[in-house]
Amino acid sequence: MNGPHIGVFDSGFGGLTVLRALLPLIPEARYTYLGDTARLPYGAKSRQTIARYAVSSAKFLEDQGAEMLVIACNTASALAMDELKASTTLPVLGVIEPGAEAAAAATSNSVLVLATQATVQSHAYLHALHKLGLQATEKACPLLVPLVEEGWIDHTVTEQVARIYLTEALDEAHAAGLTPGTALLGCTHYPLLRPLFTRLLAEMNPTPVTVIDSAETTAHKAAAMFPLSQPAIQSSFQLEFYATDSTQKFQALGSRFLGQPLPEVKLLDLGG
Numbered sequence: 001m002n003g004p005h006i007g008v009f010d011s012g013f014g015g016l017t018v019l020r021a022l023l024p025l026i027p028e029a030r031y032t033y034l035g036d037t038a039r040l041p042y043g044a045k046s047r048q049t050i051a052r053y054a055v056s057s058a059k060f061l062e063d064q065g066a067e068m069l070v071i072a073c074n075t076a077s078a079l080a081m082d083e084l085k086a087s088t089t090l091p092v093l094g095v096i097e098p099g100a101e102a103a104a105a106a107t108s109n110s111v112l113v114l115a116t117q118a119t120v121q122s123h124a125y126l127h128a129l130h131k132l133g134l135q136a137t138e139k140a141c142p143l144l145v146p147l148v149e150e151g152w153i154d155h156t157v158t159e160q161v162a163r164i165y166l167t168e169a170l171d172e173a174h175a176a177g178l179t180p181g182t183a184l185l186g187c188t189h190y191p192l193l194r195p196l197f198t199r200l201l202a203e204m205n206p207t208p209v210t211v212i213d214s215a216e217t218t219a220h221k222a223a224a225m226f227p228l229s230q231p232a233i234q235s236s237f238q239l240e241f242y243a244t245d246s247t248q249k250f251q252a253l254g255s256r257f258l259g260q261p262l263p264e265v266k267l268l269d270l271g272g
Contacts, residue, residue, distance in 0.1 A: 043118025
């Protein structure tokens, strides 16, 4: 392989949406993906435990020869980036800053941040957006991850749940005197629901709202670090997958997130 070796890490499946966005942008790369499925959900753990898990996963990817680490996990990006950057000399890219920067580039109005409970409680997107001069309304949407993993992307139940969350988020924003110009998808499961969010916001909000996919923006920022990369008519990337729990489940569910069948998934034991 003449391209870079990129390690991509998530606590589970959602980070595959980041990998999916990376493939056409850096088509000549070798990718090693690690889903730490045995120890999820990270959001239920302490900050210290999340950092320990994330660092051990990053160390594995570095030992595999990765030249760059993409932390395709909002919880780890929000709570463990300092520890991750201190643990390695490799470039480390999370999902928080690229998403915030894309939101700032898209609007001068406020931002709706739609994320998991752990990411919202960290206020990582809120702080990143404030640094860029933007106000934000954060909304935890905990029911959406299991619905996505169930495969209910186009299900009426998922639409009803998303509509309730968006109604509450917009009401909170308007009560604070804010006019959202963007909705930032702060969970790597949510790109699969982007068409739904886009349609609902067009119906529910009187002014246009641009939906920002933090997985996509992270991939573009990673690609910018390899300026010689060019989109290829025929990709030559190499994929390798590891999971710390059931490889059969990872292969079946992961194919939905990656948008193509996964090759062999290898079982990895990182301990407790």
